[in-house]
Amino acid sequence: MSTSYVAVGWNRQKKIYDWLIFGFCFVYLSIFVLLSLIFNGEITFETLLIRSSSTLAVLLLHVILAIGPLCRLNKNFLPLLYNRRHLGVTMFSLALLHGGFSIFQFHSLSNTNPFVSLFISNTNYDSLAAFPFQALGFFALVIFFLMAITSHDFWLHNLSPKVWKTLHMFVYLAYFLVLMHVMFGVIHYERNPVFVIIIFAGAVILVALHLLAGIKERRFDNRKFNLIKGGFVYVCSVDELENSRAKIFCLGKERIAVFRHESKIYAIHNVCKHQGGPLGEGKIIDGCITCPWHGYQYLPHNGQSPPPFKEKVSTYDVKVINDVVWLNPKPYPEGMERSGASLTIDNHE
Amino acid sequence: MIAVAIIFAMQQKKFSTSRFEFGQLTEVKGIYHQFPVPSIKVTTKQDFFGHSTYITIPLVGYGKFGAEGTIAELEKEKNILLDKMEVTLKGTLLYSDGKTLLQIDKNENPLIGVNAGKTYSPPVIKELGILHLTGEILDPKCYLGVMKPGSGKPHRDCAIRCIEGGMSPVLWVRTDKGETSYYLILDKNGKKMGDELKDYIADPVAVEARAVQYDDWTILFLNGKDKIRRTGGLSWFKTKDGDIHCSPPPKINNAN
Numbered sequence: 099m100s101t102s103y104v105a106v107g108w109n110r111q112k113k114i115y116d117w118l119i120f121g122f123c124f125v126y127l128s129i130f131v132l133l134s135l136i137f138n139g140e141i142t143f144e145t146l147l148i149r150s151s152s153t154l155a156v157l158l159l160h161v162i163l164a165i166g167p168l169c170r171l172n173k174n175f176l177p178l179l180y181n182r183r184h185l186g187v188t189m190f191s192l193a194l195l196h197g198g199f200s201i202f203q204f205h206s207l208s209n210t211n212p213f214v215s216l217f218i219s220n221t222n223y224d225s226l227a228a229f230p231f232q233a234l235g236f237f238a239l240v241i242f243f244l245m246a247i248t249s250h251d252f253w254l255h256n257l258s259p260k261v262w263k264t265l266h267m268f269v270y271l272a273y274f275l276v277l278m279h280v281m282f283g284v285i286h287y288e289r290n291p292v293f294v295i296i297i298f299a300g301a302v303i304l305v306a307l308h309l310l311a312g313i314k315e316r317r318f319d320n321r322k323f324n325l326i327k328g329g330f331v332y333v334c335s336v337d338e339l340e341n342s343r344a345k346i347f348c349l350g351k352e353r354i355a356v357f358r359h360e361s362k363i364y365a366i367h368n369v370c371k372h373q374g375g376p377l378g379e380g381k382i383i384d385g386c387i388t389c390p391w392h393g394y395q396y397l398p399h400n401g402q403s404p405p406p407f408k409e410k411v412s413t414y415d416v417k418v419i420n421d422v423v424w425l426n427p428k429p430y431p432e433g434m435e436r437s438g439a440s441l442t443i444d445n446h447e
Numbered sequence: 448m449i450a451v452a453i454i455f456a457m458q459q460k461k462f463s464t465s466r467f468e469f470g471q472l473t474e475v476k477g478i479y480h481q482f483p484v485p486s487i488k489v490t491t492k493q494d495f496f497g498h499s500t501y502i503t504i505p506l507v508g509y510g511k512f513g514a515e516g517t518i519a520e521l522e523k524e525k526n527i528l529l530d531k532m533e534v535t536l537k538g539t540l541l542y543s544d545g546k547t548l549l550q551i552d553k554n555e556n557p558l559i560g561v562n563a564g565k566t567y568s569p570p571v572i573k574e575l576g577i578l579h580l581t582g583e584i585l586d587p588k589c590y591l592g593v594m595k596p597g598s599g600k601p602h603r604d605c606a607i608r609c610i611e612g613g614m615s616p617v618l619w620v621r622t623d624k625g626e627t628s629y630y631l632i633l634d635k636n637g638k639k640m641g642d643e644l645k646d647y648i649a650d651p652v653a654v655e656a657r658a659v660q661y662d663d664w665t666i667l668f669l670n671g672k673d674k675i676r677r678t679g680g681l682s683w684f685k686t687k688d689g690d691i692h693c694s695p696p697p698k699i700n701n702a703n
Binding site: 126129130132154205206208216219220222228232282287296 | 452455458462463509510594598599602645646650
């Protein structure tokens with residue numbers, strides 16, 4: 099959230115997060131290499147490199163894909179979301195090591211360009227048993243590459259959030275390609291069913307998490323608000339709003355965050371302009387509504403980011419009558435100032 | 448997560464004890480043969496009665512290439528035909544399961560010496576008739592030394608590159624008892640096969656071919672692509688490695 103771009107805006111949380119990623123990768127690779135050497139002493143360096151990097155990359159991919167739905171199901175997972183892009187870039191680096199070395203190992207020093215060989219050596223695209231699995235892995239790697247190089251906020255702003263998000267949703271296609279790459283590739287050689295079980299379990303867990311998160315969100319969005327007076331909708335009582343916190347309501351297919359701050363009630367659009375985070379799940383810090391995902395901030399009375407930042411969200415009218423909060427779901431233009439509803443006696447009817 | 452690392456590491460299939468003496472050059476002296484595949488026949492010892500034991504070491508080139516190119520260059524350079532001559536070659540050995548290959552690299556000046564005066568002994572040839580075998584076609588260099596694994600689907604593309612680069616394809620056959628045999632594959636005219644076998648490499652295949660014993664290697668003369676077929680099926684549903692195994696050969700056909 100800065101006016102000039104730096105490669106990484108380091109802070110304490112990011113450093114801790116990255117050290118944890120490094121530590122996890124180091125432990126995983128150490129265990130994998132050590133046990134492989136002990137229990138399979140004939141393994142070569144090349145095979146060890148290819149397998150250790152690939153298995154760790156696939157594992158990290160599962161973690162990355164699980165973070166989103168986990169955060170929607172339980173806010174305790176939010177710290178994992180904060181620096182998820184670093185996880186993604188780490189996963190891509192491992193995948194690149196695996197893919198790059200594999201292309202060198204299996205396709206170089208031959209009578210054909212390695213990248214051409216990747217597609218023309220095995221051309222059994224019409225056979226499941228003999229399907230050219232390496233091509234699937236290559237396309238997955240291309241998607242991960244595009245995601246990694248656009249992971250910085252510079253691209254988020256210059257591609258527009260919508261385009262950026264669309265590009266990054268291709269991670270699901272990449273995941274599918276990786277699954278097929280494994281199932282049509284090494285699983286044909288490693289016939290131990292434990293590998294199939296692990297891969298299958300990983301996919302089932304991810305699907306289940308996404309479904310559960312989706313069901314929860316859908317239930318939330320389908321909640322009916324039937325009490326309407328003069329364009330305002332009854333949403334909750336004042337007592338339900340904690341100070342410096344919000345409740346989120348879905349009206350007319352839009353989520354609106356209603357905050358309580360310094361004896362006033364304000365309402366802004368729930369979606370953060372950065373990466374679509376739920377502003378209503380954040381809190382007010384130093385007078386600014388703070389997104390729980392990456393810390394982007396907005397002033398509650400006008401939905402604008404504090405200067406020199408330029409992000410804006412829509413604002414809404416809100417009333418308090420007899421300790422009951424009424425919300426007008428019609429949005430004002432982004433950044434328009436609204437006075438909010440006072441909690442003093444004067445505003446009670 | 449750590450459990451996943453442990454499971455993945457410990458449940459991998461065991462690798463073979465094949466060896467590739469990378470970085471180590473060995474001098475090998477023997478009779479060079481162009482047919483059936485470029486190879487050097489090395490006499491290992493002679494008994495009291497003068498009977499020799501020998502080993503035939505097929506030659507392979509650097510990278511994913513056969514040795515023909517290197518041999519041709521050496522012949523041109525020395526202005527001599529090496530076939531049936533005693534030569535001393537320097538190269539990198541690779542071996543496994545009783546079979547040995549020698550990689551020669553033109554950049555390493557592989558031809559140490561030629562002895563044109565050595566008496567040539569023709570190979571011992573024995574017709575074995577038509578064999579029906581089930582096995583896997585692979586490139587011998589990767590399987591017998593350079594790569595682990597050097598067989599199966601993960602290695603398929605590399606095997607295709609090696610065979611199309613001039614390496615002699617080999618049919619690897621395992622019996623139900625775990626015994627292994629290796630058969631060099633040529634076409635019916637004794638020419639090397641490459642692109643014709645592309646769709647069959649690194650997959651279980653059934654082969655019908657005329658077999659001829661050449662010294663300590665058996666050659667399969669494959670009479671066309673209709674004599675080879677993939678045995679098919681997704682490997683996921685095959686329950687044991689014994690799916691690749693040798694069916695007992697029928698009675699020897701002495702028509703040839």
